[in-house]
Amino acid sequence: MFADRAKIYIKSGKGGDGHVSFRREKYVPNGGPDGGDGGDGGSVILQVDDGLNTLTDFRHIRKYSAQNGEEGGKKNCRGKNGQDLIIKIPYGTVVKEAESGKVIVDMSGDNRRVTLLNGGKGGKGNQHYATSTMQVPKYAQPGQPAKEFELLLELKVIADVGLVGFPNVGKSTFLARVTNARPKIANYHFTTLNPNLGVVDLDDAKGFVIADIPGLIEGASEGVGLGYEFLRHIERTKVLIHIVDAASTEERDPIEDIYAINKELNAYNPEIAMRPQVIAANKIDMLYENEVLTKIKDEFEPKGIKVFPISAISGQGVRELLYHVNNLLEQLDDKPIIFEQEYFPEFHLADNEPYTVSYNEKDNEYVVEGPRIEKMLGYTNLESEKGFTFFQNFLKENGILAELEQLGIQEGDTVRMYGLAFDYYK
Structure with missing residues (x-):
């Protein structure tokens, strides 16, 4: 798996x-x-x-x-x-x-x-x-x-281009045609449960890596289905090819599908939804009228999203689509998308163990406790002058002596730390 x-x-x-x-x-x-x-x-x-x-x-x-x-x-x-x-x-x-x-x-x-x-x-x-x-x-x-x-x-897969769309719109068939990838193809939902990668080789062009992201469904950004498992693989891609079933073989409206998928992308990460998109109106070999294609173009091309009628099975229109995508990539930064560091382990783990300083009114003594204190007592020889001085400096440098003074400690008062009692003197 x-x-x-x-x-x-x-x-x-x-x-x-x-x-x-x-x-x-x-x-x-x-x-x-x-x-x-x-x-x-x-x-x-x-x-x-x-x-x-x-x-x-x-x-x-x-x-x-x-x-x-x-x-x-x-x-x-x-x-x-x-x-x-x-x-x-x-x-x-x-x-x-x-x-x-x-x-x-x-x-x-x-x-x-x-x-x-x-x-x-x-x-x-x-x-x-x-x-x-x-x-x-x-x-x-x-x-x-x-x-x-x-x-x-x-x-998160490393790919220049991501294929997105609902299940059964022909993404796996498209990937198999344009690359050397051999994804499993069958007519049921969530056929593709693993992201499939392939390399697109173009004559007189650099080419690019393309990823077939498993079929999204509405609610994917909220974790419905396997939403989160799939959406994270789109995060590195620079261009999205949005494949829709122009022939509506499953009686779905391709325009509504495009808006539904973009809504999920925006809900998951608005930055991804802003990346360049191309619409591949697939299954035109099963389309008997051009009215649907005209509607898709009229809806999205005024918004700057190019629509390409294609057939992933016959290859019709695929070449034009790939060269257009390649041109889009050439206009973008060719550096891979790498996530910046936000958490620094050595900084967060250094001296961040808690301690408490309190006054025990019943026993009339001040109590200092916490993992850091216990560790320090465990490996410091308090019977030696140098060891005791070292421990005093630790208490001062970590603000423990200052907290004792804020609680009103006076010279001669008792400070207890894990069974050990000390008389306080400045």
Whole structure:
């Protein structure tokens, strides 16, 4: 089954902790610190694989984690770096942050390999903390934590021209005639459930890539049927060929069909509805009078939309249509449509974990809580002077001391953090 949308969870590797150790050699009773640094955690990398054309694999495996860095060792031995995780995706995949839906990267154009999450840096061993006043440091720096979040992957086909129209108007037949694509063709609704791509080769012209977008129905922009699944594939196309059944073989009014489809395009994305359109009035081999064609031309050509009577089966009128479309494309920017970045993972994930500062009237103490505080307490040696100073600076730089003062804390008051109690002094 064709899959063009998937949600996955990714996590970079945690940095290895720095090591605490001291030289223990014969005849060297008071050896200095020799704890090694931790290794860096692995990064999460996205890479285009031209052999992939669906996101099916991501429906079976949803969690992806890079390797953690190893802890430092004795004798200044540095921990081994964690292996990077390379996730292979199809060309044309738009990567979004799942909750906000904002674009992180569009894996199109020159974006073929992108580091999405950097692994945590390894912590420094205690060898780095020896000073003239503290020659036996008993603490080391912890490795930076892993970073994680959910991604939404959306595959949007790369094509210059999109075929739109109701089911059974002859889009697949048209694509099969003008390109080397071989779409499945049958007389029932939603025959085409996958976007089909083909290359149009023209004599003395550049040619272009064309996509048969599965048949739209009214309400598609609201998700009726498979609306959203189909409409996203039109977003990159620069010109739309709107195919209608001029012979009304299913007793549909072609003019009403054109307005209905344009209404869905506008509701989904007004920018798409503003792109150049060409109307292909198909099935003229089954048309016994030209009155319908005249009505279609009178309705749309005054609005700047050219109408071409064609037969996708016999090929009548197709050549003229293709050269007109090619001329339209030559007037437009030839750069591919690439979605701009809206979400920056490293910025959003940095230091954004919440904390709370409150006053417990019952116990007459101030309470500071939150994931960031808990992590800091977990890897800081508060028994050392340097470690305690480091923790105080953390509280100051993150505005926690300022919030305590706003609550009215006085010197000598108690501050509690996850079971640890401190006396407050400026």
